[in-house]
Amino acid sequence: MTTVAAYAAPAAKAPLERTTIERRAVREFDVLIDIKFAGICHSDIHQVQEGWGEAIFPMVPGHEIAGVVSEVGPGVTKYKVGDRVGVGCMVDSCRECDNCKAGQEQYCTGGGMIGTYNALDKDGEPTLGGYAEKIVVDENYVVRIPDGLSLDVAAPLLCAGITTYSPLKHWNAGPGKKVAVVGMGGLGHMAVKLAHALGAEVTVLSQSLRKQEDGLKLGADHYYATSDPKTFQELAGTFDLIVSTVSAPLDFDAFLSLLRTDGALANVGAPEEPVSVNLFSLLMGRKTLAGSAIGGIQETQEMLDFCAEHGIGAEIELIGASEINEAYERVQSSDVRYRFVIDTATI
Numbered sequence: 001m002t003t004v005a006a007y008a009a010p011a012a013k014a015p016l017e018r019t020t021i022e023r024r025a026v027r028e029f030d031v032l033i034d035i036k037f038a039g040i041c042h043s044d045i046h047q048v049q050e051g052w053g054e055a056i057f058p059m060v061p062g063h064e065i066a067g068v069v070s071e072v073g074p075g076v077t078k079y080k081v082g083d084r085v086g087v088g089c090m091v092d093s094c095r096e097c098d099n100c101k102a103g104q105e106q107y108c109t110g111g112g113m114i115g116t117y118n119a120l121d122k123d124g125e126p127t128l129g130g131y132a133e134k135i136v137v138d139e140n141y142v143v144r145i146p147d148g149l150s151l152d153v154a155a156p157l158l159c160a161g162i163t164t165y166s167p168l169k170h171w172n173a174g175p176g177k178k179v180a181v182v183g184m185g186g187l188g189h190m191a192v193k194l195a196h197a198l199g200a201e202v203t204v205l206s207q208s209l210r211k212q213e214d215g216l217k218l219g220a221d222h223y224y225a226t227s228d229p230k231t232f233q234e235l236a237g238t239f240d241l242i243v244s245t246v247s248a249p250l251d252f253d254a255f256l257s258l259l260r261t262d263g264a265l266a267n268v269g270a271p272e273e274p275v276s277v278n279l280f281s282l283l284m285g286r287k288t289l290a291g292s293a294i295g296g297i298q299e300t301q302e303m304l305d306f307c308a309e310h311g312i313g314a315e316i317e318l319i320g321a322s323e324i325n326e327a328y329e330r331v332q333s334s335d336v337r338y339r340f341v342i343d344t345a346t347i
Helices: 042-048 151-158 160-170 186-198 212-218 229-234 252-256 297-310 321-332
Strands: 002-008 017-023 030-039 065-072 084-087 090-092 134-138 178-182 201-206 222-225 239-244 259-267 288-291 316-319 339-343
Touching: 002 134, 017 134, 030 084, 030 151, 042 321, 065 134, 065 151, 084 151, 090 134, 151 160, 151 186, 151 297, 151 316, 151 339, 160 186, 160 239, 160 297, 178 186, 186 201, 186 212, 186 297, 201 212, 212 222, 222 229, 252 259, 316 321, 321 339
Parallel strands: 178 201, 178 239, 201 222, 239 259, 259 288, 316 339
Antiparallel strands: 002 017, 030 065, 030 134, 030 339, 065 084
């Protein structure tokens, strides 16, 4: 066991505070990672506030982890001390179900994936995330960060990057395809960069035009305000794929009207409350309303390699650990462009 400093929420809705936690001793196939940077995801806030249901406390959030290997178990073959690595939203799965064998560990049906935090590992111990100095993870759930990516801008790719890359790839975003991104936040700005790099024609659909200049600089071809009813009239039947990154309920019937025949609206944002849709919005045009959750380990590595090849990193604001609670408030008021990243040396 190793004692490390961390920031944890002691109870639901409580401010995060500095504490110490225990990391397990390095096992045969484990990698000990010195965490250098940890992104703040809106999911962290949802879970600290129990917005998605009952949670495990004390909670150390953080599933956008970038660091350097400092120790490996005797059976580790994929990594060595000094390697630049990352850990995303999961640290284990059953490894035996069809989805796990197919590299879709995020959809594990053998008990579900084990989250990097707010979950129980196979020993029944709570997992604790990346707002900490170190973490121990099985090598099969660690990914390599290419040399072309700085660790600070790479950290958010472990969630925001893969969460948007996976649906873009699944629904074949690329040349000749028109893709809309709903929301211009932590996930949305990555979706714009990735869809542009994949060769699609990219449109941002945001509540206002406040971030229009940013959106166009990051790769969007068009930018519309959804608060303007004319947007839905002008863009009706336009898109092959819409990726919604917002975590608030949408008027799904309105957004589905923007799809072409056989188009898909893929949700990666997860509202805390139920949503509704008129099924005629799907029937008339054979449209798909879908969801997508992160990506498997192999696809996450593919995404990182793609980002390194195309010079893509997150747009970040680097903060010290003492600023975490303020950062949470600013995320909730959409006051960040576009991802807070914690310099874990300040923990």
